[in-house]
Amino acid sequence: MNRLHGAIRSYDWGSHTVLAELTGRPSPSDRPEAELWLGAHPADPARVDDAASGVSLLDVISADPHGQLGEANAERFRGRLPFLLKVLAAEEPLSLQAHPNSMQAREGFERENANGVPLDSPARNYKDDNHKPELVVALTRFEALAGFRDVRRTVVLLRALGVAELDRCAEQLAAQADSSGVRALFTQWITGDEHSVTLIGDVVEACQRYLSTERDRVAWEFAAEAQTALDLGNRYPNDPGVLISLLLNRITLEPGEGLFLAAGNLHAYLRGVAVEIMASSDNVLRGGLTPKHVDVPELLKVLDFRPGSMPVVRADGDGRDNTRVYETPEREFELTRLQLDTSRSNASSSTANLAAGDPRIVFCTAGSTILSSPGASLELSAGQSAWLPASNPAVTLAPAQQRAQVFVATIGSG
Template sequence: MDLLRNAVRPYAWGSRTAIADLLGREVPAPHPEAELWLGAHPGDPSTVLGADGERSLLDLVTEDPIGQLGERCATRWGNRLPFLLKVLAAEEALSLQAHPSAAQAAEGFAREEAAGIGRDAPTRNYRDPTAKPELICALTEFHALAGFRDPQRTVTLLRSLEVPELAHYTELLAVQPDADGLRALFTTWITLPQPTLDALLPKVLDACVLHVKAHGEFDLECRTILELGEAYPGDAGVLAAMLLNRLVLQPGEAIYLPAGNLHAYLHGTGIEILANSDNILRCGLTPKHVDVPELLRVLDFTCGDMPVLGGDPAAPGLLTYRTDAPEFELSRIELAGGAAGEAVVGSVGPRILICTRGSVRLRTADGEAVTLVRGQSVWLAAAEPEVLLDAVGDAPAQVFLATAGAA
């Protein structure tokens, strides 16, 4: 068991308080802090604080993939740690985006390599040949857009705004309220000429103001469109956002975002686990490159309510968020204070644990022990045995566990 030191990513949409507070540093931070990365991503690998000194986790995995990852994981993922764990703290909305499937990523990467597009080029879509499913679990109240809403509900929303210029688009969906109708409307909106967008969006925003003042049925959706419209004037992503489920997750609730799911995180702090990939197809709410034809190849227009996961009991004190992602699995460990509760983390390949509340003691059968306070994390190599966890003192503790997927 080795403690980790993890890199903080200072993206502009990040929070000045959430990650600094978690790590026990001065609040507010001098600049926005968006993501804390835990893992072996080449861009910012964690540092392992071992008895023999400090080492990059990426270097440890590269030098001893079987010992660090286990034979099954190393063979399946080409001697790479297949997941990246993050603490994500959003003060402002992230870009509207989707991620490719494994087959789409492999084909797209090969195509762009053959075309000679530099991997760091702003027009590059596929920076590696792997998929990027992800899951976000709320630590605070967490706001997001994810997945296409039931088309009938979207028709009701659009009609409630009473914007004459929207009527034609609304009827496109009303006459075909299914995935094909959503694709047609989405494609129409995302390819609108800029002068048309510049004329339409102010009318939509004015109608949203009136809807909010009247305490209409879609108050939260309209407030969101107003916020996005103010931050990204003239952006087609503002219209696209009107087609998506608007979610408010409570702490402990999670959503899984498989390939093709269009989404945007809006506000809040959460634990995110994702495949160790950089492949993103952006739709809008960003000044970065938007490749509309490639986006349309990747998007899944399956529609309906977005499932919210609460975690399935897997062992005493341990709840697991079940998905079909082979790259990762996330579990939440809740420990009562005092001698009331303990949990066991089995020897199941590579493991990263981060304490998000209270303090927790980790012990192995051979007597090794480590104590984690809030914000601290630990690396457990596949070769290491199972670990017993219990809360330190009378206060309850919470720990998140990241492992490779069982699929």
């Protein structure tokens, strides 16, 4: 096992303090820091601390795929680590986006290659041939928009804002209260004519009115939705993403709660700090709330318009077991949370064991933990991480002091 140093990615929506403080660097940072990448993605691999100098985890795995990943995993995933673990620190909203499924990614990647679109072109949609399902788990309260809301609820929201054009849209949606109705309204808004630019302004004003008027409890049920549309409208005054935000579930995750985003799910993270695990891919189709490239026809091909609520993924259990898996259907990744606590009466709740045979990234988010295996030990404090190759013997984790919270990323068993 080796200490792992993640790669910091700087984007405008990031934080000047969160990742700097988490990783023990001077805070505030010069640039906004948005993501910490813990993985072997070719665009920004983490470094493995090997004695004096760090080497890229990508190189470590390429040099010995069978030892690092395990024989079966290396064959199955063509010698590559199939997941990427990130820490997100969102101070401002990210763009509205969706990710392709495997077939769409392969087809899109080959098509853009054949058309000669350079890999680093801003007009490039498909950076690789892989799908990118993702699971986000909140470290602080985490706000997001994700998935199209149940149509009947959306109709109530659109009517509550008191804008004539929205009333018309609500009628249209009520008359076709299914995925094709959602698709029709979404398409109308995102392909926006001048008409819809006027509507964005009207919606922002209506949200302001809605939030500032004394209202009964029923009418206030969409306060978070209205506040979000208002904030987005102030930031992106002519962006159809402001209207589209009204069609999506407005979600608040408490620390420890997760959200799984399958292929085609339209989402935007709004604010908060989270751990995120995904298939190792960079394929993003944007739908707005961004100055970057938006390819509407391509987005329409991948979006899943089926309306409904988004289930919160919990690492549930009986309160005695300290090891909890966040269940998803994906085979590329699995995320587990360990809560190690020496003060619990049950002695076994203070330690956890990781079997040999699979590659793992261990990331401590609170307290500090000691990893030990025959002949080796490593202490990780909050913000620090380690790489455990498949060839590593079994590892026991215990809190260095009283408590530790640790996330463990590995390949899915599905």
